[in-house]
Structures are given as structure tokens and as C-alpha cells.
Amino acid sequence: MDSQSTYDDLPWELIVSALQGELSPDEDGRLAQWLASSSANREKYHRLQQVWKEDMADYVIYQDANEDEAWKALRGKMNARATAITPPFGRRTISIKRWTAAAAILLLLAGAGWWYISGRETTIRYETAADQQKKIPLPDGSTVTLHPQTHIELTGSYNKTDRTVKLVSGEAYFDVSHQELRPFIVDMDAASVKDIGTSFTIEKTKDSIKVIVSGGKIAFIKKATGEVREISAGGSICLYTTTERQGEIRQTNDNTDSLRFVNASLSEVIAVLQKHYGKKILLKDTAIAQKRLTVHFGGESFDDVVKIICFTLDLESVVENGAYVLKNKSSH
Amino acid sequence: MSPDEATIWRSIQQKDGLTFENYYKEHYRFFLLAASKYLREASLAQEIVNDVFVKLWEDAGTITIQSSLRSYIYRAVVNRSLNELDKNKRDRQHQHELSRRPEETFESRGMEENELKIRLYKAIDQLPQQCQKVFRMSRFEELKQQEIADRLGISIKTVKNHITHALQQLNRVLADWHSLPLWIVMIKYFLAPSLGLWLLFFV
Numbered sequence: 001m002d003s004q005s006t007y008d009d010l011p012w013e014l015i016v017s018a019l020q021g022e023l024s025p026d027e028d029g030r031l032a033q034w035l036a037s038s039s040a041n042r043e044k045y046h047r048l049q050q051v052w053k054e055d056m057a058d059y060v061i062y063q064d065a066n067e068d069e070a071w072k073a074l075r076g077k078m079n080a081r082a083t084a085i086t087p088p089f090g091r092r093t094i095s096i097k098r099w100t101a102a103a104a105i106l107l108l109l110a111g112a113g114w115w116y117i118s119g120r121e122t123t124i125r126y127e128t129a130a131d132q133q134k135k136i137p138l139p140d141g142s143t144v145t146l147h148p149q150t151h152i153e154l155t156g157s158y159n160k161t162d163r164t165v166k167l168v169s170g171e172a173y174f175d176v177s178h179q180e181l182r183p184f185i186v187d188m189d190a191a192s193v194k195d196i197g198t199s200f201t202i203e204k205t206k207d208s209i210k211v212i213v214s215g216g217k218i219a220f221i222k223k224a225t226g227e228v229r230e231i232s233a234g235g236s237i238c239l240y241t242t243t244e245r246q247g248e249i250r251q252t253n254d255n256t257d258s259l260r261f262v263n264a265s266l267s268e269v270i271a272v273l274q275k276h277y278g279k280k281i282l283l284k285d286t287a288i289a290q291k292r293l294t295v296h297f298g299g300e301s302f303d304d305v306v307k308i309i310c311f312t313l314d315l316e317s318v319v320e321n322g323a324y325v326l327k328n329k330s331s332h
Numbered sequence: 333m334s335p336d337e338a339t340i341w342r343s344i345q346q347k348d349g350l351t352f353e354n355y356y357k358e359h360y361r362f363f364l365l366a367a368s369k370y371l372r373e374a375s376l377a378q379e380i381v382n383d384v385f386v387k388l389w390e391d392a393g394t395i396t397i398q399s400s401l402r403s404y405i406y407r408a409v410v411n412r413s414l415n416e417l418d419k420n421k422r423d424r425q426h427q428h429e430l431s432r433r434p435e436e437t438f439e440s441r442g443m444e445e446n447e448l449k450i451r452l453y454k455a456i457d458q459l460p461q462q463c464q465k466v467f468r469m470s471r472f473e474e475l476k477q478q479e480i481a482d483r484l485g486i487s488i489k490t491v492k493n494h495i496t497h498a499l500q501q502l503n504r505v506l507a508d509w510h511s512l513p514l515w516i517v518m519i520k521y522f523l524a525p526s527l528g529l530w531l532l533f534f535v
Contacts, residue, residue, distance in 0.1 A: 070382065102396075
């Protein structure tokens with residue numbers, strides 16, 4: 001079949017077979033004839049040959065590329081570097097001529113742009129509409145997920161001198177990359193939350209501020225009194241800000257219903273229990289402090305909690321001067 | 333910089349993570365191909381692209397971009413790829429090639445070639461499924477027309493038709509491409525950088 005005239009006047013069938021290296025002697029002759037008839041033909045053929053051969057060389061890389069995977073890798077890299085703080089100023093080599101031009105332009109634009117820039121640079125706002133949810137990666141590797149109708153603000157000093165996010169209104173989930181030297185703080189006017197290595201959700205309405213901790217631990221700071229409460233995973237706290245209930249705090253589920261320890265040392269467990277139940281626990285032998293346990297308490301009484309620990313770690317307990325003393329079963 | 337790019341760049345400078353993510357994902361393959369031209373290993377090429385984007389994110393506040401955002405990143409990717417080569421390969425032949433770092437014209441040509449490739453590949457992605465399959469078997473698996481016909485249970489004529497269709501689409505991309513560059517290049521590489529100087533004349 002001679003398919004000239006089907007498209008762009010090219011003998012496609014011949015070209016296709018030629019590119020695939022499957023020309024019959026007869027076809028070969030016809031193609032040679034067509035190529036010889038004009039330089040335009042030769043040029044077109046040459047271009048298609050190039051597309052078929054060289055231009056297709058990277059198609060496999062293109063096809064195998066995965067933006068989502070690559071983005072994940074990039075996020076990992078960003079998180080890893082986020083702790084290395086202060087970005088160095090890029091050293092750029094710019095010719096004097098360009099410097100002069102740049103300086104002149106800058107001078108000219110500086111005045112006009114001043115009011116514009118000064119108003120913008122200090123605060124970055126993120127807002128979501130009623131049907132919108134937005135995940136915002138922060139430069140330090142933390143992320144904030146804004147639920148619908150939420151408004152947060154970041155100051156220009158974020159991750160430079162501090163890590164403060166202002167939750168103006170709405171609800172947001174914070175996944176914080178913990179930095180010992182620079183605590184992550186969520187400011188909500190009446191109160192603030194300081195992370196101690198954690199993830200948590202905050203809902204701020206006109207009447208209240210509610211924090212639910214899903215991982216790690218936070219410090220909830222009531223600004224008016226400076227009162228600080230620590231909330232661990234599974235716990236929540238609500239501060240009422242209406243005039244009639246001004247300043248009232250309700251701490252819910254914080255450890256009462258759920259206390260989870262995964263491969264925790266006995267000393268860690270005791271520290272949490274003492275704070276939670278307000279009772280004193282002593283260890284007869286410091287070596288047992290390193291014993292580890294995985295346990296979940298669901299609202300048991302303090303006595304039961306002590307019994308469970310003893311049973312799990314093969315210990316016994318006695319009460320001495322109002323304090324619970326744990327010791328190895330064999331030692332007296 | 334085009335107005336779109338300027339908006340994107342401003343958002344990135346203001347640490348808008350979502351814009352950054354979208355920009356990255358939209359152009360990832362373009363930059364990946366740019367790096368792949370020098371580094372044949374895809375994972376290394378990805379590493380280079382990601383290094384450049386990390387730097388871009390971290391230093392956005394202090395970076396001044398004079399041409400376009402895309403060519404800025406492209407240049408960074410190419411330079412880093414060359415540095416990587418420099419690190420790994422130390423034979424003389426190669427050193428010689430490296431001493432000829434890409435100049436502006438060379439660079440814009442490289443970018444154009446890269447862009448054309450992306451367009452061609454996108455055109456392949458848009459071919460009907462069966463046509464794509466036949467095209468790939470022929471070009472990348474290097475199967476004969478008869479083998480493709482046998483494997484897919486179609487006639488040789490159909491195989492030829494599919495490949496013809498694919499090539500016609502690619503030819504169309506080429507035709508569009510060659511009707512573009514002159515004015516695009518004008519705007520991209522000449523007008524944008526000199527806009528600042530024009531301002532000087534006007535004031």
C-alpha cells in the first residue's frame with residue numbers, strides 16, 4: 001500500500017518499516033527514490049529518525065519516574081536537614097556590571113516597594129475554605145494539617161529564632177519534629193501549647209481551646225495564670241474562654257482511661273504513675289528500675305496498677321510511711 | 333520570569349509548602365531528565381534534583397533569580413550533575429569535557445531539547461492503550477512486526493497502523509515545536525532579563 005497523502009504527505013508505511021529495520025528490497029528502493037526526490041524529504045526523514053532513535057533514549061527514565069516517591073524522598077531529606085538550622089547564604093558570583101545594574105534597580109524600587117514589602121514579609125497566613133483541607137510542611141520538617149475553615153499564621157522568624165505558629169481560628173493537626181533547643185509552640189492568645197516531641201490536634205473556637213494529644217507529650221500553658229499542665233498521648237484538655245466560664249479548664253482522658261507503655265523502663269512508668277495518681281513509689285533496689293514492660297492501663301485503681309506491675313515483673317510491694325516500695329520477690 | 337512563575341516563586345519564598353510540592357511534582361521529570369543526561373543512574377539523578385530543591389527551599393529568601401525559575405533550577409541541576417561526574421570520574425578525557433562548562437546558549441539549547449523530549453514522551457502517554465503497547469514493544473523491546481502481531485493476536489497491518497499513528501503524533505509535536513521557539517526564546521532569554529535595564533531608561 002502506498003500511504004502517501006494520508007498525513008502530511010509522507011510515505012508512512014515505508015518510514016515505519018525503515019525505522020524498525022524491516023524494509024523489503026522493493027520498499028527499500030521506493031524509500032531511496034522518495035529520499036532522493038527532495039532535500040525536504042530527507043530532512044523530514046532525518047528528523048523522524050532522530051525522534052525514533054535519540055529522542056526516545058530517555059523514555060524509560062521518564063516512564064519509571066515517580067513524582068510521589070521522589071517527593072517523599074525530598075521530604076525526608078528536608079526533614080533530616082531541618083535540624084541543621086541556619087541556612088548558609090548562597091555564594092553567587094555576579095559581575096560588577098550586573099551588581100551596578102542590580103543596585104541601581106534596587107534603589108529605584110526600594111522606595112516604591114517599601115510599603116508593599118514591609119506589610120507582607122513579617123507574617124505568612126494560611127487559610128482554608130469550608131470544604132478544604134491543607135497540609136503545610138514547615139521548614140523545620142514539622143507539618144500542620146489545616147482542617148476546613150482554619151487560619152494560622154507564621155512569623156518571618158519561624159525556624160530562625162523561634163518555632164511559633166499562631167492558631168487564629170479553626171482546627172489543625174500538628175506533627176512536630178522535636179528540637180530540644182527550639183521548642184515548637186502554638187500560640188492561641190489565651191493559651192499556648194509547647195511540644196515535648198509529639199503530634200496533636202488543636203481546635204480553637206470563639207468559646208474554647210481544645211487540645212487532643214495523639215503522640216508524645218505537650219505542655220499546655222494558660223497565659224493568664226501561667227499555669228502549666230502536661231498532657232500525654234491519649235489525653236486532651238479544654239480551656240473555656242467565654243466570659244461565663246472564663247479560664248475554666250477541663251482535662252479529659254488524660255491518663256485516667258488510658259495509660260500505655262511500650263517497652264518502657266520501670267523508672268519511666270513509675271514517674272508517670274506518681275504524677276498521675278499523686279502517690280509515691282520507691283524502688284528498694286535501683287537495678288529493677290531498668291526492667292522493661294509493655295502494659296496498658298485502662299482506668300484501674302492505683303492498688304491494681306501496682307499489683308499488675310508486680311505480677312508482670314515478678315516483684316512485690318509493701319507500703320512504708322505512706323509510700324509504695326517495690327522490690328524483688330526474693331530479697332528481704 | 334513569567335507572571336505565573338513569579339507568583340510561584342514568591343509563594344515558595346514565603347514558605348508555601350503546597351506550592352513548592354506542586355511545582356516540584358509538575359516539573360520533576362523535566363529536571364530528572366536533565367540530570368540523567370549526565371548521570372545515567374536514575375537514583376543518582378533523583379538525588380541531584382532533590383539536593384537542588386532542598387537548597388532552593390532553604391535559601392529561597394536569599395536567592396535572586398534573574399532569568400526564569402525553571403532555567404535557574406535547570407542550571408543548578410546541570411551544574412550539580414557535572415560536579416557529581418567530576419567527583420566520580422577522573423579520567424582525562426572526561427576532565428577535558430568538564431572544562432567546557434555549559435555556556436548560556438548551550439544551556440538554553442539543552443533546556444529546549446529536554447523540553448522537546450518531555451513533550452514527545454507526554455504524547456506517547458496520550459496514545460490509545462493498544463497503540464502505546466505496540467509502539468513500546470517495537471521501540472523499546474525491539475520486537476519485529478511479526479512478533480508483535482503474534483503476541484497481541486493482531487495482523488501485521490494493524491501493527492504498522494499503530495506505529496504509524498504513534499509516529500504521526502510525535503511528528504505533530506515536532507511540527508508544533510519548530511513553529512514555536514523563535515518568539516518563546518526571545519521572551520525567555522532576552523526580554524525578561526533586560527526588563528530591569530529598560531526600567532532604568534524610563535525613569
